[in-house]
Amino acid sequence: MIGAAIRRLSLRGLTVGVLALFLIATVATGISILTANRVTVARAVDRRIAVVADLVLERDAGETRLPTPLLLTRIAALSGQRDTGDIGLLLLGADNQRLGGNIAPRFTLPMGWSDLRRRDGIIGLSHGRALVRDAGEGRRLAVVAETEPFDSYRAARTRIYLIGFGSIILIVIGGVVAFSMLVGRRIGDQRATVEAIIAGDIRHRVPVSGSDDEFDRQAAAFNRMLDRIAELMEAMRGQSNDIAHDLRTPLSRLRGQLAHMVADARDPVQAERASAALAQCDALLAMFAALLRIAEIETRQRQAGFARFDLSTLVRDTASMMIPVAEDAGRRLGVDVNIVVPDFTGDRQLLPQALVNLIGNAIKYGGDTITVSLDASEEGVSLHVVDNGPGIAPEDRSQALRRFGRLDTAREAVGGHGLGLPLVEAIARLHRGRLTLGDAAPGLVVSLILPRR
Amino acid sequence: MSLHLLLVEDDATYAHGLAADLIGLGHRVEHVFDGRLALAAIDREQYDAVILDRMMPRLDGLSVVEMLRASGITVPIVMLTALSMASDKVDGLEAGADDYVVKPVDPHELIARVQAVIRGRRWTASESDTIRAGDIVVSPTSFRAWRAGQPITLANLELKLLAELARHAGEVLTRAMLIERVWGYDFEPETNIVDVYIRRLRMKLTEQGGADPIETVRGIGYSLKP
Numbered sequence: 214m215i216g217a218a219i220r221r222l223s224l225r226g227l228t229v230g231v232l233a234l235f236l237i238a239t240v241a242t243g244i245s246i247l248t249a250n251r252v253t254v255a256r257a258v259d260r261r262i263a264v265v266a267d268l269v270l271e272r273d274a275g276e277t278r279l280p281t282p283l284l285l286t287r288i289a290a291l292s293g294q295r296d297t298g299d300i301g302l303l304l305l306g307a308d309n310q311r312l313g314g315n316i317a318p319r320f321t322l323p324m325g326w327s328d329l330r331r332r333d334g335i336i337g338l339s340h341g342r343a344l345v346r347d348a349g350e351g352r353r354l355a356v357v358a359e360t361e362p363f364d365s366y367r368a369a370r371t372r373i374y375l376i377g378f379g380s381i382i383l384i385v386i387g388g389v390v391a392f393s394m395l396v397g398r399r400i401g402d403q404r405a406t407v408e409a410i411i412a413g414d415i416r417h418r419v420p421v422s423g424s425d426d427e428f429d430r431q432a433a434a435f436n437r438m439l440d441r442i443a444e445l446m447e448a449m450r451g452q453s454n455d456i457a458h459d460l461r462t463p464l465s466r467l468r469g470q471l472a473h474m475v476a477d478a479r480d481p482v483q484a485e486r487a488s489a490a491l492a493q494c495d496a497l498l499a500m501f502a503a504l505l506r507i508a509e510i511e512t513r514q515r516q517a518g519f520a521r522f523d524l525s526t527l528v529r530d531t532a533s534m535m536i537p538v539a540e541d542a543g544r545r546l547g548v549d550v551n552i553v554v555p556d557f558t559g560d561r562q563l564l565p566q567a568l569v570n571l572i573g574n575a576i577k578y579g580g581d582t583i584t585v586s587l588d589a590s591e592e593g594v595s596l597h598v599v600d601n602g603p604g605i606a607p608e609d610r611s612q613a614l615r616r617f618g619r620l621d622t623a624r625e626a627v628g629g630h631g632l633g634l635p636l637v638e639a640i641a642r643l644h645r646g647r648l649t650l651g652d653a654a655p656g657l658v659v660s661l662i663l664p665r666r
Numbered sequence: 667m668s669l670h671l672l673l674v675e676d677d678a679t680y681a682h683g684l685a686a687d688l689i690g691l692g693h694r695v696e697h698v699f700d701g702r703l704a705l706a707a708i709d710r711e712q713y714d715a716v717i718l719d720r721m722m723p724r725l726d727g728l729s730v731v732e733m734l735r736a737s738g739i740t741v742p743i744v745m746l747t748a749l750s751m752a753s754d755k756v757d758g759l760e761a762g763a764d765d766y767v768v769k770p771v772d773p774h775e776l777i778a779r780v781q782a783v784i785r786g787r788r789w790t791a792s793e794s795d796t797i798r799a800g801d802i803v804v805s806p807t808s809f810r811a812w813r814a815g816q817p818i819t820l821a822n823l824e825l826k827l828l829a830e831l832a833r834h835a836g837e838v839l840t841r842a843m844l845i846e847r848v849w850g851y852d853f854e855p856e857t858n859i860v861d862v863y864i865r866r867l868r869m870k871l872t873e874q875g876g877a878d879p880i881e882t883v884r885g886i887g888y889s890l891k892p
Contacts, residue, residue, distance in 0.1 A: 458721045461748035465770030469683035509751040541862045566853045573857040
């Protein structure tokens with residue numbers, strides 16, 4: 214499950230996640246070090262205080278009381294020594310009066326251990342520890358020591374921490390961001406290549422930096438794969454050229470001979486038979502031409518010839534051009550271009566062919582009214598050709614888009630090679646669009662949906 | 667006009683049939699089987715035009731065109747080929763062919779194209795903008811046309827169609843040629859677009875009287891009377 218979650222992580226997500234974890238770890242480390250430091254120092258200071266307090270309150274064997282002058286002498290002696298001179302000592306009497314010592318706190322220190330702050334008014338002390346012990350006869354001994362080696366130690370420590378950890382954080386953030394940008398850029402290079410190839414330029418290759426790193430090796434493998442695909446495509450193209458040549462030449466021969474038979478026929482029956490054969494030969498050639506055209510479109514070589522043009526004008530002009538053809542067949546053709554698409558990128562020959570083809574189908578198989586419209590759609594633009602004829606039943610629609618998937622019934626009588634819609638669909642796919650058949654209730658609506666780029 | 671043609675085609679049966687057709691239409695045809703023989707023949711003789719197959723053994727059609735053009739030989743060349751992709755056509759025209767026809771081709775269509783190429787050679791750009799054919803005058807740049815001095819109202823496409831017919835008055839223009847030149851399509855529509863437009867053009871040309879100036883050449887195309 215974690216594996217799946219990691220696999221779902223985006224590069225950005227991973228970067229942000231790693232950085233967040235790193236920040237948390239750094240801050241936790243800082244706090245831990247700070248705390249450990251304080252605790253250790255406090256413990257050491259406490260030990261020192263306890264030792265000094267013991268020294269002051271030390272009793273010789275058999276001694277039962279400690280006279281105040283003795284205590285004050287001891288305090289003075291300790292205050293004068295180099296290694297204990299920084300320790301604050303205070304002896305208070307039973308009635309809280311100051312008996313002696315080297316400090317004068319503003320308030321009464323509690324018995325036992327306590328923390329000291331600057332506000333406690335002990336000169337020269339910003340942070341410290343205090344121990345108040347019973348010195349007998351109602352007297353109390355306060356021993357005070359600093360926990361910081363110099364003034365503003367905390368601020369200095371904070372600064373050190375900020376500079377130290379801050380620079381670590383900056384280096385890591387910089388590194389991770391640079392790394393993720395580098396990875397993103399190299400992957401972006403590959404994506405750009407893939408996009409260019411999808412757009413029809415198989416010659417595109419992923420740039421290789423020459424550093425022979427993981428990315429370079431990946432790019433090289435990718436490029437070798439593309440070389441292989443290009444080779445296969447070239448071979449396929451050669452094959453389709455061979456097929457075109459090997460099939461068209463004998464068909465041309467056949468057509469020539471049939472045409473001669475028609476011309477030379479002595480009696481009408483013979484002439485009619487030869488004409489029928491010639492017509493079938495022509496139908497075969499038309500089917501072959503359509504197949505080759507689909508093959509041509511599917512190689513996507515035509516994408517290299519894509520141009521930018523005004524699609525609304527092209528649709529309006531092409532559909533209007535077909536109005537007389539529709540009228541000639543007793544149909545009414547309406548053109549309804551609702552949007553302006555001044556910067557469509559596509560094939561200027563294939564899109565009119567698709568539209569002429571669809572309108573031709575509507576004239577052949579549809580009712581008496583045909584409407585061509587161009588509208589904006591979620592995916593880009595949709596070109597609809599609507600007729601009010603018998604339509605195509607939902608279960609037959611996929612069949613109609615299949616090659617040679619001509620629908621037997623009324624359509625058979627009208628002829629056609631059954632490659633018209635597959636050809637339009639190939640044109641749609643070349644433009645990264647699609648072709649759909651729908652119910653115009655009554656009639657058929659054929660929609661060519663094209664993304665805008 | 668009888669033409670002296672060189673047919674370069676490796677498929678013997680097809681070549682013989684086509685040659686017989688062309689001879690039947692009143693032209694002189696010489697046939698060779700490959701590119702090298704074609705180069706030799708062109709070197710030896712003067713032809714009005716060359717009909718050149720593309721895929722041939724030894725020397726293919728494209729190389730023949732390139733070699734001829736490189737050596738400054740300007741004889742009109744119509745490539746006749748089984749390869750129908752748009753890029754194939756571009757290759758052929760870029761190599762220096764004058765027209766590119768996909769097999770099989772009706773001999774009438776082929777001759778119409780050859781004649782159009784030959785005529786196109788003689789056509790000079792300095793010629794005035796207006797085109798005359800019989801009592802018809804077309805001015806493609808000002809989008810106007812007249813018959814017997816009377817203006818005729820034509821839609822844009824009809825005017826382009828009339829201009830193309832008038833430019834080649836007396837010659838047969840096939841449907842494929844018209845679709846290519848007037849409509850600018852690189853495909854042959856399955857619908858009878860050309861016939862419909864010719865019918866409309868005819869109606870408009872004869873509205874104010876006068877004989878029909880457009881001749882239908884059955885099964886081939888149309889021709890405007892000169």
